[in-house]
Amino acid sequence: MRIRVLGPLGAVALVMAIVLxxxxxxxxxxxxxxxxxxxxxxxxxxxxxxxxxxxxxxxxANWTPPRTSWGDPDLQGYWFNHSSYTPLERPxxxxxxxxxxxxxxxxxxxxxxxxxxxxxxxxVHYDWKEYGMDAWQSGVRPNLxxxxxVDPPDGRIPPLTPEAQKRIAAANAAARxxxxxxxxxxxxxxxxxxxxxxxxxxxxxTAESQFVQTPGYIVQLIExxxxxxxxxxxxxxxxxxxxxxxxxxxxxxxxxxTLVVETTNFSEKRExxxxxxxxHLIERFTLVGPNTLRYQFxxxxxxxxxxxxxxDSLIPRIDPxxxxxxxxxxxxxxxxxxxxxxxxxxxxxxxGQSRQDNGRYTADER
Amino acid sequence: xxxTMRLVGVVVAVGLLLVAVPVIxxxxxxxxxxxxxPINLSGTVTKVELVNPHSWIWIDVKGAxxxxxxxxxxxxxxxxxxxxxxxxxxxxxxxxxKLFGYQAKSGESKGVGVFVEYTDGKKVFMGxxxxxxxxx
Numbered sequence: 001m002r003i004r005v006l007g008p009l010g011a012v013a014l015v016m017a018i019v020l021x022x023x024x025x026x027x028x029x030x031x032x033x034x035x036x037x038x039x040x041x042x043x044x045x046x047x048x049x050x051x052x053x054x055x056x057x058x059x060x061a062n063w064t065p066p067r068t069s070w071g072d073p074d075l076q077g078y079w080f081n082h083s084s085y086t087p088l089e090r091p092x093x094x095x096x097x098x099x100x101x102x103x104x105x106x107x108x109x110x111x112x113x114x115x116x117x118x119x120x121x122x123x124v125h126y127d128w129k130e131y132g133m134d135a136w137q138s139g140v141r142p143n144l145x146x147x148x149x150v151d152p153p154d155g156r157i158p159p160l161t162p163e164a165q166k167r168i169a170a171a172n173a174a175a176r177x178x179x180x181x182x183x184x185x186x187x188x189x190x191x192x193x194x195x196x197x198x199x200x201x202x203x204x205x206t207a208e209s210q211f212v213q214t215p216g217y218i219v220q221l222i223e224x225x226x227x228x229x230x231x232x233x234x235x236x237x238x239x240x241x242x243x244x245x246x247x248x249x250x251x252x253x254x255x256x257x258t259l260v261v262e263t264t265n266f267s268e269k270r271e272x273x274x275x276x277x278x279x280h281l282i283e284r285f286t287l288v289g290p291n292t293l294r295y296q297f298x299x300x301x302x303x304x305x306x307x308x309x310x311x312d313s314l315i316p317r318i319d320p321x322x323x324x325x326x327x328x329x330x331x332x333x334x335x336x337x338x339x340x341x342x343x344x345x346x347x348x349x350x351x352g353q354s355r356q357d358n359g360r361y362t363a364d365e366r
Numbered sequence: 367x368x369x370t371m372r373l374v375g376v377v378v379a380v381g382l383l384l385v386a387v388p389v390i391x392x393x394x395x396x397x398x399x400x401x402x403x404p405i406n407l408s409g410t411v412t413k414v415e416l417v418n419p420h421s422w423i424w425i426d427v428k429g430a431x432x433x434x435x436x437x438x439x440x441x442x443x444x445x446x447x448x449x450x451x452x453x454x455x456x457x458x459x460x461x462x463x464k465l466f467g468y469q470a471k472s473g474e475s476k477g478v479g480v481f482v483e484y485t486d487g488k489k490v491f492m493g494x495x496x497x498x499x500x501x502x
Binding site: 036037040041119121122123124125126127128129130131132133137138180191205206208223323325326327328329330331332333336337339340341343344361 | 396397398399400401415417418419420421422438440441442443444445446447448449450451466467468470471472476478479480481482489490491492493
């Protein structure tokens with residue numbers, strides 16, 4: 001878990017709070033009455049399962065993907081876009097190292113699982129694993145890659161263009177000037193779009209999705225925010241350039257066993273990772289085994305990044321169903337966040353400090 | 367053992383105190399809760415909301431003054447709980463629980479629960495029964 005350090009007084013209070021809190025054994029209360037799969041509650045069991053999975057063959061030799069009754073590659077089913085702890089960008093310490101050895105990959109996974117399962121009591125957050133949200137609780141695997149980004153070769157997002165830097169700085173200044181309100185957080189936190197892209201960055205929570213196919217269409221149902229992408233396969237043109245949509249406008253076709261999806265017409269308010277409405281995305285979905293989808297994308301926006309960039313990842317098949325993610329079902333959080341942020345702003349102003357951050361809250365966005 | 371892990375955390379916390387590092391909020395809705403207001407509460411569950419984007423457990427806490435205050439404690443989203451067989455009746459109203467967490471920045475009787483446990487020390491929700499434990 002990420003670590004934050006308290007101010008001195010806060011830390012003293014914290015130390016006293018923890019030391020004084022001893023578990024008083026009252027009359028027997030019901031302990032957890034559920035018996036779980038060991039890999040969902042025991043990090044060591046999860047690590048062992050991951051090591052075993054790494055040894056298993058992904059697909060038998062001469063395996064060919066199944067086809068729908070009308071002849072398209074069959075990508076239908078439920079998929080989980082979080083198969084490893086591999087970061088999007090290659091860490092600086094691994095500069096120049098594109099691949100781990102098998103031993104290194106397993107060691108990296110083990111380290112990541114242990115760090116993830118640990119809870120620092122200074123973390124001002126519920127324990128993710130008590131809600132089944134740690135990646136190891138959903139069957140992560142080792143990955144020989146040291147980054148999901150495969151192009152540029154350094155495994156990192158290309159620099160922002162000067163135009164993008166100016167644009168983003170102006171937007172941040174406007175947000176700081178406006179002060180915290182319910183529009184300050186990103187689209188995901190505001191329940192406008194989910195965290196499933198497009199493009200979909202592997203990882204995070206609520207990473208489940210489903211493909212449904214009919215002749216002429218493939219539909220991607222994304223559990224995060226229950227976003228839906230209806231992708232025509234008949235070669236019709238994109239929408240006019242004047243039309244922008246939150247999830248863009250997608251067109252798909254098959255190249256052999258690969259579904260290729262080209263998405264344009266993003267809303268200017270989407271600002272995915274700071275990008276502009278002209279963002280252009282090509283995604284490739286290929287069944288590489290009975291239970292594994294290969295997901296690649298290349299994203300390009302010359303007004304934002306100095307060059308296109310691409311990822312290559314694997315998405316395992318999971319059991320149904322998708323659950324409804326009714327994001328605003330009882331969203332006390334947005335109100336609590338706004339209240340807390342406004343109090344912090346007042347406190348900072350009272351001490352003559354101006355906001356040091358960018359005025360927006362986008363830490364949860366993918 | 368639970369206590370040992372937490373005391374280790376305390377030792378680490380004190381050790382890192384010596385390095386002055388500013389508090390940086392990275393987490394979902396972290397600004398809502400006050401890192402300088404840790405709370406320890408014990409109480410009786412009055413309501414469980416397994417809702418999106420965050421679940422909330424409400425408990426009646428009896429203060430030293432004898433007065434009962436109802437606290438709301440934030441947790442995570444319910445979808446993976448459902449995937450693991452936990453339902454809205456898994457934590458029954460009336461259950462005694464205790465927790466360590468942080469209070470809302472606003473000072474309201476709300477907080478985020480970091481360690482939320484039954485009185486026997488077992489974690490609520492995924493903590494459940496460890497493999498090999500008596501299957502209750």
